[in-house]
Amino acid sequence: MKPSSPLVLLLGLSVLLLGVSTQGRAAPKWLVGQSDGFVVYSNDSARATRGVVEELRDARSLFEKLFPSFGARRSIPIRVVVCSGSSTIKTFSRLYEDKPTTFGGLFFNDFEGPTIIINTSGDWEFTRQTVYHEYIHYLTSHTNRYLPPWLSEGLAELFSTIEPRTDGRIEVGNPVPYGAQTYQENKPIPFERFFTVTRYSPEYNSRKHGRGQFYAQSWLLLHYLKFGETDLPETALGALVKRALLDGIVTETTLQETLGMDYDQLGRELDRYSRRGTFLRRIYELSQEERHFELDLRRASEGEVNLLIGSLLLYNRGPSEAYSKLAYAAQQLPDSPLAHAYQGYHALRQDQPEYALESFGKAVELGSESPHTLVAYVRSWIKVHDPSGSISRNLITKEDTSILLGHLFKARQIAGAFDKGLYQQIGAVWLRSKVEPNDKHMGALSEGLSVFPEDDLTAYYLALYFERAERYPEAKAMVDRYYPHSVSGEALQAYRKLDQRLVTRLAAKDGSGS
Structure with missing residues (x-):
């Protein structure tokens, strides 16, 4: 007999527990509202909440003013959770030695996008630097271009120490703690290496191999170019950033053309x-237009609160902790695409793809515009129809291919290159389709690799396409970019098998003289 759907079980549990919830204690008082690029939840006062969001908004406005290359508005809003104290934080925070942790501020990427949690009665000043570092990563993540790590981390470090002033102005340029000291006490990374560091490089991942030095050097370079007393024009940093975004890499020629310096001169x-x-440091003042801000807050419903807390528990503690909260949300918000989407994420965490597909399908039927939900629907569909992960040809009919790709390209239209998972699923559909893909179809995967060049799964799908088209040299070149140095786990085994096949086929082709 087919087991009952988790959605049904959750609803059943919620009915049993509803009396306890409503009769035993009142739900916490939460406010909810939306503003330009923010979805806000708060159990603090409306005044304190607006102050927090205004600070984030002003930081964003100033960053986009100083670095207009990143000025496009994000189509995926950032969720801001304002908590009035540590007791609230402890209801959903991660556990350490079976005890809830607490903090002043935290940034993370949830199933549906980025989230900032701020404890207004905690040590927000102490944690602001970490939160703003990640916040800047969010602001630079939707350019549809690859940001090399030196630029990505340099910008994040440079802006992590901003200081909002009581007069509404913002101070920028405060040094990061131990930044200059770290740079002085360690051997600088040679620039021919520094500008080519990737997220797989030991300098980026290992403290033993200079991770702290890489961050310090990235910050120092951008601080020097933006705020240093130099003979360089004001546009020097902007010109270097523009070239880095266009070319994806900085060479000594790039430095000479934008800064008038070679590697040795820049090092000195x-x-x-x-x-x-x-x-x-510099103090900036935003115009009235740049500071314009409206945030209408209302009392959150019990269903909205349960969905918020349940989603945070699902991310921080896992599906069992989130179970009852998501049950209430499913019952109380039956027409909410987001409530059904989180049922899907819950099912995926429980390794129940059939129920995940059912939930994501309901979210899509209700008109979900979330790119994360659309991609998750396709991922669940493939898990259900190809449970072994065989990537077999002719698995997906022409009709289903059109439907699945329609969801993925809708997500792309809404949010651009928001996540590498988008391109991975495009590849997953095409390589299983009865419709024979061509180079035009595979152009989306090439686009994905231009934005996420370290994405070994999208690269694997592209190499597999070349192999099936008997374009073995192109397939081998793609494999050699990633194998064995940049893949691990299951991907390592898949790459190894593909590489062995390609070596055999290339040898046979050479032996035949063709």
């Missing part, structure tokens, strides 16, 4: 700059 300048001991 940074060494001198790090030893000065003082770093200039």
